[in-house]
Amino acid sequence: MKFCSDCGAPVTLLIPDGDHLARHVCTVCRTVHYQNPRIITGCVPEWQGKILLCKRAIEPRLGYWTLPAGFMENGEAVQDGAAREAMEEALAHVQIGSLLAVVNVIRAHQVHIMFRARLLDTDFGVGPESLEVGLYDEDQIPWPDIAFLSVEFALRRYLDDRRAGLERTHFRDIDWQNQQLVITDR
Numbered sequence: 224m225k226f227c228s229d230c231g232a233p234v235t236l237l238i239p240d241g242d243h244l245a246r247h248v249c250t251v252c253r254t255v256h257y258q259n260p261r262i263i264t265g266c267v268p269e270w271q272g273k274i275l276l277c278k279r280a281i282e283p284r285l286g287y288w289t290l291p292a293g294f295m296e297n298g299e300a301v302q303d304g305a306a307r308e309a310m311e312e313a314l315a316h317v318q319i320g321s322l323l324a325v326v327n328v329i330r331a332h333q334v335h336i337m338f339r340a341r342l343l344d345t346d347f348g349v350g351p352e353s354l355e356v357g358l359y360d361e362d363q364i365p366w367p368d369i370a371f372l373s374v375e376f377a378l379r380r381y382l383d384d385r386r387a388g389l390e391r392t393h394f395r396d397i398d399w400q401n402q403q404l405v406i407t408d409r
Contacts, residue, residue, distance in 0.1 A: 229254045260332045263373075264304040265292020266340035267381045268317045273358035274378070275342055277312045279370055280354045287370035290378065291315065292337065293352075305338050313356040315347040321390045324380055326373040329398035337377040339390065372397050372406070 224247040227234055232251035239246055239255050247256040267290055268275040276288045291309040295301060302319040309315040320339035327334055342358075349356055359365075361382055369375045373395070380393040394409035 224256055224258070227252060227254055228256065258332075260327075260334050262295040262301065262304075263292055263333055263335040264295045264301045264337075265290050265308055265335070265374075265377075266305040266317060266319060266338045267323060267378060268309055268313075268315055268340045268342040270342035270345060270358055273360055274364065274381075275309075275313055275315060275347065276357060276359055276364070277350075277353040278355045279352065281352050284370035286354065286368075288365050288368050289370040289374050290337070292335070292374070301336050302338060305336075305340065309340065310350075312350045312352050313347045314350050315356075316343040317341065318343055322392050323384075323390075324373075324377040324393045324395070326376055326394075327396045327398075328373060329396060335371075335373040335377075337373075339381065 224234055226232065227249035230249060230252045232249050234247040234249050234256060236245045237248055238244065239248055247258070248254070275291070277291055278288055279285055291312040293308045293311070295304040299307065305319050306317055309317045317340040320341060323339050324337040325334065347356055364378070369378070376395050384391055396407040396409065398405045
């Protein structure tokens with residue numbers, strides 16, 4: 224950030240009074256511009272034991288497989304965002320269920336929130352952000368071509384829980400430290 228969105232003056236990075244972290248502060252109007260993590264919301268849609276996956280038509284990870292997920296919009300609940308993403312990416316009607324996973328992607332400044340979901344019908348298709356979509360049995364999932372570590376984590380925990388007959392909530396931190404991937408389960 225270089226300029227204040229309120230008055231257009233330059234901003235500087237400093238620790239405001241009463242705070243403990245450096246923030247972008249306007250040099251003229253003194254507005255503090257907070258930058259917070261972005262929320263990614265999505266779901267694991269299931270139909271008769273099969274999982275709905277989408278092949279990405281956009282970067283990052285063009286051509287790789289993912290669950291329907293994306294950035295949460297202002298003015299919507301996390302669960303509503305997960306259902307919207309299923310519709311946008313796979314033209315799928317879903318019923319959002321319980322919370323499955325929260326993944327903190329530290330370096331990307333993102334929090335990925337994934338839910339269990341029930342696909343309401345098989346009337347799904349390719350949305351504008353997908354090259355193809357399909358239902359996959361567990362043994363058909365293209366694990367080497369899964370787009371994101373957070374998606375792989377959520378999908379594996381979903382399948383583990385399903386086998387165990389449980390609905391647990393799982394937590395993971397993904398970060399890079401000293402040019403090495405660091406994964407921490409909580």
